[in-house]
Amino acid sequence: MENPRLKAALADPAVDPDIPFRATPNHRHHTWALTFHSRPELYIRPQSIPEIQKVVHLAHKCRKRIVVVGSGHSPSDLTCTSAWMVNLDDFSDVLKVDPEKRTITVQAGRRMTDLNTAAKDHGLTMPNLGSIDIQSIAGAISTGTHGSSLYHGILSQWVQSLRLVLANGAVVRCSKSQNPDLFSAALCSLGALGIIVEVEYQLVPATNIEWTQTLKPLDYILDTWDTTLWTTAEFTRVWWLPYLRRAIVWRAQKSRKEIRPPRSSWYGGMLGFHTYRTLLWLSGFFPRLLPAIEWFVFGMQYGFSEDATTDAVEEQRTGLLMDCLYSQFVNEWAIPLRSGPEAIRRLGAWINHRDEESGIPFSSKGVWVHSPIEVRVADTSTHSGQARPFLDPSCRDEPTLYLNATLYRPFGQDPPCRERYYEAFEWLMKELGGRPHWAKNFQTVSRADIEQMYGEDLQSWRRVRREVDPDAVFVGDWLRRNVLEAGDFGACEEMQLWRRNRHTGGVDWIGRQVADSVLALNLEKRSPSAGSSEESFAHMAGAEAEASILLDEYEDDDVSPTNDGAAEKGEADIIAEYMSRMRDTR
Numbered sequence: 278m279e280n281p282r283l284k285a286a287l288a289d290p291a292v293d294p295d296i297p298f299r300a301t302p303n304h305r306h307h308t309w310a311l312t313f314h315s316r317p318e319l320y321i322r323p324q325s326i327p328e329i330q331k332v333v334h335l336a337h338k339c340r341k342r343i344v345v346v347g348s349g350h351s352p353s354d355l356t357c358t359s360a361w362m363v364n365l366d367d368f369s370d371v372l373k374v375d376p377e378k379r380t381i382t383v384q385a386g387r388r389m390t391d392l393n394t395a396a397k398d399h400g401l402t403m404p405n406l407g408s409i410d411i412q413s414i415a416g417a418i419s420t421g422t423h424g425s426s427l428y429h430g431i432l433s434q435w436v437q438s439l440r441l442v443l444a445n446g447a448v449v450r451c452s453k454s455q456n457p458d459l460f461s462a463a464l465c466s467l468g469a470l471g472i473i474v475e476v477e478y479q480l481v482p483a484t485n486i487e488w489t490q491t492l493k494p495l496d497y498i499l500d501t502w503d504t505t506l507w508t509t510a511e512f513t514r515v516w517w518l519p520y521l522r523r524a525i526v527w528r529a530q531k532s533r534k535e536i537r538p539p540r541s542s543w544y545g546g547m548l549g550f551h552t553y554r555t556l557l558w559l560s561g562f563f564p565r566l567l568p569a570i571e572w573f574v575f576g577m578q579y580g581f582s583e584d585a586t587t588d589a590v591e592e593q594r595t596g597l598l599m600d601c602l603y604s605q606f607v608n609e610w611a612i613p614l615r616s617g618p619e620a621i622r623r624l625g626a627w628i629n630h631r632d633e634e635s636g637i638p639f640s641s642k643g644v645w646v647h648s649p650i651e652v653r654v655a656d657t658s659t660h661s662g663q664a665r666p667f668l669d670p671s672c673r674d675e676p677t678l679y680l681n682a683t684l685y686r687p688f689g690q691d692p693p694c695r696e697r698y699y700e701a702f703e704w705l706m707k708e709l710g711g712r713p714h715w716a717k718n719f720q721t722v723s724r725a726d727i728e729q730m731y732g733e734d735l736q737s738w739r740r741v742r743r744e745v746d747p748d749a750v751f752v753g754d755w756l757r758r759n760v761l762e763a764g765d766f767g768a769c770e771e772m773q774l775w776r777r778n779r780h781t782g783g784v785d786w787i788g789r790q791v792a793d794s795v796l797a798l799n800l801e802k803r804s805p806s807a808g809s810s811e812e813s814f815a816h817m818a819g820a821e822a823e824a825s826i827l828l829d830e831y832e833d834d835d836v837s838p839t840n841d842g843a844a845e846k847g848e849a850d851i852i853a854e855y856m857s858r859m860r861d862t863r
Contacts, residue, residue: 280318286338296327298335299367306362307783310352310604311689312718314779315786317344317362324367329472330446336361336750337444340792342771343750345468347386347413351420351716352607355467355755357786360771363472365413371395372475379480380437385415385473392478393594401480405429405512406597415473419466420716421670423655423679424597425514427507430657433464433666440475444746448474453664462741464666467715467760469742469751485536486512486596488529489588492579495522495625499618507614507654507676512597516649517621518575519628520568525579525649529597532590539589544577554603557647558687564645564694571648604689604782608699609681609714610706611670614654617678620709621652624680627701639701644694651681667738668731668760670712679714680706689782696720727760735760754788757859766791766859775851 286292304320307313318341323329336343342360349356356362365386373382376399383392389403389410396402405424412422418439423431438452441463449471451460463470498506498515507513510528517524542549556570579585589596612620627635628646635641656676657669671677682702684692703721706713712730713719728735739762746752749767757770766772774789 280339282339283335286335289338292331292334293327296331297324298331299323299328300361304362306346306356306358307349308352308356309349310606310686311783312352312604312606312686313354313357313784313786315354315357315359315788317358317360319361321361321363322367323363323365326442326448326474329363329368329442329474330448332361332363333442333444333446333472333750336769337748340769340790341750342753342769342788342790343472344753345415345472347416348388348411350409350412350416352605352718353716353755354773354776354784354786355420355716357755357788358753358771359774359786359788360753360790365415365472368474369413374399374401376401379482380477381480382475382477383414385476386413388412389414389417390594396480397483397592397594400483402483402592402594403432404435404479404481405432406594407432408599409601410594410598414476414478418464418476419468419473421465421666421668421714422716423653423671424512425653425655425679426512427654427656427676428511430655430660430663431465431666431669431671433669434657434660434663435479436464437477437479439463439473439477441471441473443471444748444750452477457664458737458741459745461664461667462738464664465668465715467668467756469756469760470745471751484531484593485534485590486529486593487532487534487588487590488512488527488596489586490525490527490579491586492583493524493526494583495524495621498524498526499621502618503615513654515652517625517652518571518648519625519646519650520571520648521575522625523575523583524652525575531593534590536592537590539587542578549574549578550602554685554687557603557685558690560645561687561690561693564643567645567647575649602685604686606684606686606692606695606699607681607714607717608683608702608719609651609679609717610703610711610719611655611672611677611679611714612706612709612711613672614676614678616709617652617680620678620680620705624650624702624705627705635705637701637705639697639704641697641701644697644701646682646694646698647684647692649683651679651683653679653681655679667734667741668715670714680711681714681717686782691782722759724759724761724763763859768792772859 300319300321304317306315306317321332323332343363344356344358345363346356368384369387370384379401381396389412392414393403405426407422407424418433418436421431438450440448440450442448451463510530512529514527515524553574560566560570623635627637627641630641632641655671657671658674684695699720713722749770752767753771754773770791771788772791774787777785779785
């Protein structure tokens, strides 16, 4: 640890040397999909709340941003940092299970699969899941994770209470009745409010589900959209095959039947896995193969004839999951459910090179895409008694359709169609009143778009964020360019210095603390102080300040920027351009 500020901070008599600071250098972070890579200065794995408070205290003293990571399943640069990265895998205990209330309280680093395993011992389970369950519970909450059911909203709807360590070191509890604004902000926090340390979650009785999976013509999907498609079973999702004009319909309902695994298939295991990946890799050189690949791969997997059906009975905690296969770009949007048929018809026309029929003002010439396109649903409009996250992407007053345009990266190879496909896809989603999934790879959305999409809810979230973290300990480039208001930067904020493509695929992300470059640009600085942070939450009624760490004032000593060889453009030019762009209110 060669940071002189950190050495001085650790030597401060006010810092308890008996509380461990479990930090290591030289960590290499990447997303699960290998889309982004970064090297944090320190990788920290705390094991207790006092350790987490110490991390926050030291970050303030050293003017360092903190990023909290879990499984890395957000494929964007949301979690990239060159500052301090905190992983909570060693902070994942079950604290309490209440069988009468059917709730479980866990430390925030617990993965959902492990949460469900603990719940099973008490005859309980999570009410709903997304496609995977290896995310930490805090990460799933913070990004608006959802499953696929008109009888459920996003996973945050089942959160009963949270505890967070704020930027001033205070531990604060929030719920619908206690600090309700903080609760509504933290239910989709994007990691920008503090560090979630405990989650109290509502469970339901454990059960089996019986699921069926049937190959249907696309006309069946469109004809039953407003009648039985989404309401026949508790859980329903669709995989749309745009070149074949077919779809795979998956439905699941609670069942008392005994476990019955799906029929085994000689193709459905490792042979099919590697065959599809190899064919996708070949399509990177010969994109016109993709319609034929769709026909062959999904015919072998699900059958070539319509109404081919597979079924099984599994535990709900495993039956709701799916295999996400390979590294991928994921671009998912929430639009009103009633707009689904129009979205499918128009996007399908564009993918099949009928541009005029699609009404999308981008040429599809030469664009060939991967399949399937995932179609899922949720409904938060019927859960009026529960707190709604300020940044909930789902529709407030009607059911929501999630349309997910996945593009695989076979053997790390980026698909050649991505830029134009996503440009057209996002244009259509915006026209239909859509909002992007926070954790995915949207690429044409501006700060102004987000402000228009979320209106007063975004202003409420921003207000809470400013109150609990005025010095931007938890703010980086992704948040500033997409979500936060234009204007002044926080004392601990991190900017993107540059990014570069890796020869093995993916992007290297390099950041720098804004404060370390501030002199070169003659910007005003302000020092984090006990006042700015300690007062940040005092006005919020009912705050539970437990063992709060007070931040001492320190001198804001000058730090000259160093030249790290910022590609062809000078570092000062990069910084000036970045500052201008982030301060632009357009």
